[in-house]
Amino acid sequence: MKVKFTVQDPCQIVRKSYGDPIAEDLRFVVKSVVGEENFVDMAPNRSNNYCCGGGGGFLQSGHYEERRLYGRLKDEQIKATGADYCIAGCHNCHAQIHDLSEHYKGHYGVVHLWTLLCLSLGILGPNEREYLKDDLKDVRVFHPESAM
Amino acid sequence: MSADVIKIGGKASRFLDKVKGILPDNGNLDLCLTCGMCSSGCPATGLAGLDPRKFLRMAVLGLDDEILKTKWAWMCTMCQRCIYVCPMKIDIPQLIFNVRNAWPRAERPKGILGSCDFALKTEGCSAMGATSEDFDFVVNDVLEEYQEAQPEFKDMQAPIDKQGAEFFLNQNSREPVTEPDEMVPLWKILHLAGVSWTYGSKGWGGENYCLFLADNDGWKHIVQTATDQTHQLGCRTYLNTE
Numbered sequence: 001m002k003v004k005f006t007v008q009d010p011c012q013i014v015r016k017s018y019g020d021p022i023a024e025d026l027r028f029v030v031k032s033v034v035g036e037e038n039f040v041d042m043a044p045n046r047s048n049n050y051c052c053g054g055g056g057g058f059l060q061s062g063h064y065e066e067r068r069l070y071g072r073l074k075d076e077q078i079k080a081t082g083a084d085y086c087i088a089g090c091h092n093c094h095a096q097i098h099d100l101s102e103h104y105k106g107h108y109g110v111v112h113l114w115t116l117l118c119l120s121l122g123i124l125g126p127n128e129r130e131y132l133k134d135d136l137k138d139v140r141v142f143h144p145e146s147a148m
Numbered sequence: 149m150s151a152d153v154i155k156i157g158g159k160a161s162r163f164l165d166k167v168k169g170i171l172p173d174n175g176n177l178d179l180c181l182t183c184g185m186c187s188s189g190c191p192a193t194g195l196a197g198l199d200p201r202k203f204l205r206m207a208v209l210g211l212d213d214e215i216l217k218t219k220w221a222w223m224c225t226m227c228q229r230c231i232y233v234c235p236m237k238i239d240i241p242q243l244i245f246n247v248r249n250a251w252p253r254a255e256r257p258k259g260i261l262g263s264c265d266f267a268l269k270t271e272g273c274s275a276m277g278a279t280s281e282d283f284d285f286v287v288n289d290v291l292e293e294y295q296e297a298q299p300e301f302k303d304m305q306a307p308i309d310k311q312g313a314e315f316f317l318n319q320n321s322r323e324p325v326t327e328p329d330e331m332v333p334l335w336k337i338l339h340l341a342g343v344s345w346t347y348g349s350k351g352w353g354g355e356n357y358c359l360f361l362a363d364n365d366g367w368k369h370i371v372q373t374a375t376d377q378t379h380q381l382g383c384r385t386y387l388n389t390e
Binding site for chain 1: 189191192194195196219222223224225226227228229232233257258259260262263294297298300301320322327329330332333334336337340354355357360361389390
């Protein structure tokens with residue numbers, strides 16, 4: 001299908017907690033799920049990755065304009081990969097990058113890792129696809145008759 | 149020559165002293181070489197006319213009043229990339245945290261404040277103010293729906309307060325409150341992996357806005373509530389999805 005994916009290294013899990021080894025674990029899972037040839041890394045990455053701007057309470061701080069300016073670097077990084085989706089394993093990253101994709105009109109998808117794991121296992125139902133775009137919305141739907 | 153020469157008073161900087169007190173390994177903030185590695189790789193550089201190096205210099209110069217006038221401390225996400233690239237490992241995010249803490253509580257950003265207060269008012273510590281009763285209802289309602297609609301998962305469980313489970317799993321309030329179907333994929337993965345896990349009626353909220361608010365007591369209360377419940381249930385591992 002040639003759908004390409006990149007991944008956001010969450011600051012909290014990677015740089016601030018477990019370091020590069022868990023970033024490798026994350027890539028092992030992501031590549032196993034989407035196929036190695038469909039994965040593109042951002043630069044810089046792993047412990048050296050840029051924060052997306054969703055952390056530290058920024059999402060709730062009321063400084064919308066500054067939050068998006070902060071996130072421009074992340075948006076440009078993602079666009080440079082040419083990926084159709086950015087995988088976000090953290091809620092704050094997910095909300096922020098989703099907003100960046102719309103605001104800066106990159107229109108790349110932003111998905112939770114659990115969504116792709118279940119999609120690859122063939123157990124992702126029709127109502128669990130909120131963050132999949134048209135390219136994957138109808139792929140391997142588990143129990144399509146249960147669509148709401 | 150600049151016409152406006154900054155006068156440095158003799159008083160010690162409160163922020164500098166606080167941060168000095170918690171530096172690891174005999175670190176010293178005066179070791180800042182002003183190389184600019186922090187600022188050149190910081191996404192918050194330029195916001196409100198500041199950057200990490202400038203902010204640190206302000207603290208080193210004792211410009212505490214000026215530091216408290218800017219909102220930059222709320223625009224730094226404390227992501228720690230500045231420490232990662234700093235040759236002297238200077239902890240600027242800790243300085244930011246102390247500056248946030250020095251703001252009068254009521255004047256800190258309303259959104260963060262409100263989310264912290266919601267968490268303190270609910271036994272689940274939900275930043276969206278969801279009660280544990282509602283959480284229980286939503287989880288079980290969604291579970292039953294999926295057990296029926298997808299018979300391969302008729303034995304799938306999403307327990308709350310299951311004694312002796314291996315993992316205590318927290319849950320961001322966003323899913324149960326606004327998009328409950330999004331809870332299901334993780335349940336499925338845990339089910340297929342044969343993992344023994346449980347949510348808790350207390351401390352289930354995965355988010356901790358009191359930490360971001362730099363409200364130390366509130367932050368501690370949330371962590372304590374979750375860990376107490378984890379111990380109470382005899383769970384060996386607290387699994388943080390945040």
